[in-house]
Structure formats: structure tokens, C-alpha cells
Amino acid sequence: MKVSRKKYCLAVLFMIATLLFTACNGTDLQNQKTNVPHEDENLIVIGVSQLGSESMWRTANTNSLRETFSRDNGYFLLFDNARQKQENQIKAIRSFISQRVDYIVFSPIVEDGWDTVLEEAKEAGIPVIIMDRNVNVDDDSLYTAWIGSNFEKEGEDAGRWLEDELRGKKFSDDQVNIVVLQGTANSTAMIGRTEGFNKIAAEHDNWNILACEDADFTTAKGKEVMQEYIDRYADIDVIVSQNDDMTFGALETLSENGMTTGTGGDITLISFDGTKTALEKVKSGVINVDVECNPILAPDIESIISKLENGQSVDKINYVEEKVFTQKNVLSVLDDRKY
Numbered sequence: 074m075k076v077s078r079k080k081y082c083l084a085v086l087f088m089i090a091t092l093l094f095t096a097c098n099g100t101d102l103q104n105q106k107t108n109v110p111h112e113d114e115n116l117i118v119i120g121v122s123q124l125g126s127e128s129m130w131r132t133a134n135t136n137s138l139r140e141t142f143s144r145d146n147g148y149f150l151l152f153d154n155a156r157q158k159q160e161n162q163i164k165a166i167r168s169f170i171s172q173r174v175d176y177i178v179f180s181p182i183v184e185d186g187w188d189t190v191l192e193e194a195k196e197a198g199i200p201v202i203i204m205d206r207n208v209n210v211d212d213d214s215l216y217t218a219w220i221g222s223n224f225e226k227e228g229e230d231a232g233r234w235l236e237d238e239l240r241g242k243k244f245s246d247d248q249v250n251i252v253v254l255q256g257t258a259n260s261t262a263m264i265g266r267t268e269g270f271n272k273i274a275a276e277h278d279n280w281n282i283l284a285c286e287d288a289d290f291t292t293a294k295g296k297e298v299m300q301e302y303i304d305r306y307a308d309i310d311v312i313v314s315q316n317d318d319m320t321f322g323a324l325e326t327l328s329e330n331g332m333t334t335g336t337g338g339d340i341t342l343i344s345f346d347g348t349k350t351a352l353e354k355v356k357s358g359v360i361n362v363d364v365e366c367n368p369i370l371a372p373d374i375e376s377i378i379s380k381l382e383n384g385q386s387v388d389k390i391n392y393v394e395e396k397v398f399t400q401k402n403v404l405s406v407l408d409d410r411k412y
């Protein structure tokens with residue numbers, strides 16, 4: 074009888090010890106974040122999936138994230154560059170989920186194909202903040218907030234500027250031949266800018282959009298597609314280039330072909346982004362107008378995260394402020410432009 078009570082007590086003690094060990098170990102696992110050094114465990118861990126490094130805009134956006142989500146500011150940043158591949162972004166997001174980061178921030182290269190991975194993030198209880206471009210998902214509870222540009226408005230701004238310009242020059246009734254260098258197919262920036270500009274173009278029967286081709290937001294492709302346009306069309310009045318990098322490529326081709334753009338040139342040149350290099354060309358009159366796209370998104374992302382950390386609610390959709398630059402107002406920003 075004595076022996077069996079001893080055995081019973083030992084068994085109970087063993088069970089309690091096992092339970093305590095499992096519980097402690099479980100807590101540890103929950104708090105432990107893979108790849109985060111022990112001394113950084115109290116920092117907020119952010120997993121960022123950047124879509125690539127195709128443009129000056131993108132570099133400025135990446136720098137803004139790196140500067141804001143620094144150790145000094147209380148963050149541990151896991152940064153992944155997807156090199157223009159959606160599959161790499163999905164892989165990175167899955168790795169952030171398995172590392173149990175506190176927040177996932179990502180700029181989707183294209184709009185479709187995100188449902189499954191975002192469901193996985195939601196199941197893991199990790200808030201997702203989408204920046205710059207957007208996703209096309211049925212259930213918008215799959216992400217916490219989106220922050221970026223109103224791309225459609227950017228396209229409309231470009232169209233309205235062209236309207237004013239033609240009116241000012243008394244060309245409103247002339248035939249206007251337009252070619253468009255488009256950004257990455259199926260990206261929000263390309264879709265929005267195209268739709269916005271086309272909306273204004275549809276109001277003018279004399280605006281002829283001769284071609285709209287993918288130049289992938291890069292200088293190399295901008296150069297290549299511009300040459301194809303020159304070979305194909307004898308009379309181009311307006312170039313709409315959906316980012317500054319493609320504009321730089323187009324300018325190289327135009328100059329090789331002895332063609333000029335801008336306030337004193339043969340062709341009207343419309344660009345998007347408003348990087349410092351491009352604004353210099355607005356100042357000198359080579360680019361007629363540059364519709365701004367603001368890459369400095371990280372401070373606003375940080376304020377969304379601070380609110381979430383304090384249990385406050387956040388707006389789902391957050392647009393950043395943007396301007397339109399011509400020779401008339403470009404000097405007001407040029408000196409302070411960091412990118």
C-alpha cells in the first residue's frame with residue numbers, strides 16, 4: 074500500500090513537471106523569432122518583401138524603409154528583394170510567416186494571385202500592410218491596410234495637363250498622335266495610369282493613341298520600345314512614359330535618332346515619378362511635365378504600425394500626397410529632393 078502511494082505521488086509529480094515544461098517551452102517558442110538575435114527580441118520585427126530594384130523610385134522607396142525600420146527606431150527589419158518575381162515575393166512572405174514576424178509589409182509586383190498566401194498570414198495572426206501597388210483579392214480582410222498613390226488620378230492629371238497645354242498652344246482641334254511606354258503589365262501603377270489617361274483621352278476624338286506597349290518600368294526597355302515606335306510611326310506628337318526610368322531610356326533613343334523633346338523640342342514628353350534627375354530635366358525643359366509618385370512611404374507605414382501597437386484602429390486605404398511638376402513650379406522642390 075505504502076509503495077503504491079509513493080508511485081502515485083511520483084507519477085503526479087512527473088505529470089506536473091511535464092506540463093510545466095511543455096507550457097514554458099510553448100511560450101518560448103511563441104516568443105522566439107527565427108533569425109532575430111537574442112538581444113533584439115524586444116524589437117518590433119517587420120518582414121518587408123520589396124518587389125525589385127527596377128527604378129530610381131524603387132531605390133528611394135527601399136531607402137525610406139531601411140531608414141525608418143532601423144534598430145534605433147525600435148525595429149528589426151527582415152528585408153527581401155524579389156527581383157521582379159511574384160513567386161519570390163510569395164516565398165518571402167511564407168518565410169516571414171514561419172519566422173513569426175510581428176508585421177508583414179509588401180509591395181505586390183502585380184495585382185492577382187495573392188489570396189492563398191494572405192490567407193496564410195491571416196491564419197497566423199500577422200497583420201499585413203500593403204504599400205505602393207495593390208492586390209486584387211475577394212476578401213479585403215486579408216490585409217490590414219494599404220498605403221500608396223492614387224495611380225488613376227496620376228493618369229488623369231497627365232491627361233488634364235495635356236488638354237491645357239494643347240489649349241494654350243491653340244492646338245486643341247489638331248490631330249495629336251500619342252505613344253505610351255507602359256509599366257509592368259498587371260501592376261497597379263500601370264493599370265491606374267493607363268485608365269486615368271485613357272479616360273481623358275476618350276473625351277478627345279482627335280487624340281490618337283497609336284501604341285501602348287510594355288517597357289517594364291526600366292531604362293533598358295524604355296530605350297528599346299522607343300526605337301520600335303520611331304521605326305513604326307513617322308509622326309509622334311506626344312510620348313507618355315509611365316515612369317522616369319523609361320523616360321531616360323526613351324531620351325537616349327530619341328537623341329540617337331536626332332529627335333528632340335520638351336518645351337523647345339519636336340515632341341511633348343510626359344513622365345511620372347518626379348525623381349530628382351527627371352525634375353532637373355523638367356527644369357531644363359527636356360521633359361514637359363512630371364506627375365509625382367511619392368516613394369517615401371515608410372514614415373506613414375510606421376505611424377500605422379504605432380497605432381496598431383497601441384490597439385488603435387487604422388484607415389484601410391491611405392493615399393499619399395502628390396503634385397504635378399512643370400517648369401513653372403519645379404524649382405520649389407528641386408533643392409530639397411532627396412531621390
Ligand code: AHR
Nearest residue numbers: 128130205262290316366
Ligand atoms: O509602383 C510605382 C512605380 O513602380 C513607379 O512609378 C516606378 O518607377 C516603379 O518602378
